[in-house]
Amino acid sequence: MSVTRHKIIFVGDAGVGKTTIIGRIMDNPFNEVYEPSIGVDFMSKNIKFRGQNVKLQMWDTAGQEKYKGLIPSYVRNSSIVFVVYDISVKSSFDNIPKWINFIKTIENTTLVLCGNKLDLTDRQVTKEEGEALAQKEGISFFEVSAKTDENIKNMFYNVVSELPTFSENNPNKENLIKELMQENGVENVQGGIQPNGQS
Numbered sequence: 001m002s003v004t005r006h007k008i009i010f011v012g013d014a015g016v017g018k019t020t021i022i023g024r025i026m027d028n029p030f031n032e033v034y035e036p037s038i039g040v041d042f043m044s045k046n047i048k049f050r051g052q053n054v055k056l057q058m059w060d061t062a063g064q065e066k067y068k069g070l071i072p073s074y075v076r077n078s079s080i081v082f083v084v085y086d087i088s089v090k091s092s093f094d095n096i097p098k099w100i101n102f103i104k105t106i107e108n109t110t111l112v113l114c115g116n117k118l119d120l121t122d123r124q125v126t127k128e129e130g131e132a133l134a135q136k137e138g139i140s141f142f143e144v145s146a147k148t149d150e151n152i153k154n155m156f157y158n159v160v161s162e163l164p165t166f167s168e169n170n171p172n173k174e175n176l177i178k179e180l181m182q183e184n185g186v187e188n189v190q191g192g193i194q195p196n197g198q199s
């Protein structure tokens with residue numbers, strides 16, 4: 001059985017929830033305790049597609065400024081970069097353009113904007129602000145909660161379905177996402193805005 005590999009990177013300010021999002025994608029329980037990441041870590045997730053295994057390497061970068069210099073070598077040759085902010089921390093959203101420009105100087109990769117902590121009620125960034133920024137940048141946008149798991153799997157399969165490994169010869173994205181979720185035992189839940197503004 002052949003194995004294809006892809007690199008998926010998570011960047012964004014410290015504490016926005018990158019480690020927790022990756023944990024949820026890996027089906028781990030929510031961890032309330034904040035343990036700041038040190039440097040860069042990775043986890044491997046195998047996705048089944050028509051009987052084949054596709055290996056997705058998920059790289060979790062540390063948000064603290066002192067580790068930023070480590071990021072470029074990981075972003076090179078990546079397939080997808082999730083740029084994450086916390087909807088309850090305005091500064092983490094204000095820093096998004098800097099993160100996006102930083103990534104763009106390194107690699108021409110697929111960027112995805114992700115607003116995390118949707119479960120919190122003290123929102124400082126509206127959904128419309130997130131949408132507007134994503135539209136300006138021409139990238140996809142999702143709001144999720146790594147705590148409640150809301151929209152995490154939908155975001156993940158929506159985004160990975162765009163990888164040529166899956167999308168080549170499969171022009172119907174909706175069907176492809178459904179197929180991927182079914183084959184990997186995930187229930188389909190909706191949410192997310194595509195670069196063309198369609199939900």
Ligand code: GTP
Pocket residue numbers: 012013014015016017018019020021031032033034035036037038061062063064116117118119120144145146147148
């Ligand atoms: P660095 O490693 O420092 O860059 O942080 P990070 O972006 O990896 O954040 P991490 O996943 O460690 O989460 C930081 C804190 O936010 C932890 O206490 C998590 O439990 C909490 N957290 C993460 N996601 C959510 C969420 O969706 N909702 C809520 N309420 N808390 C969350």
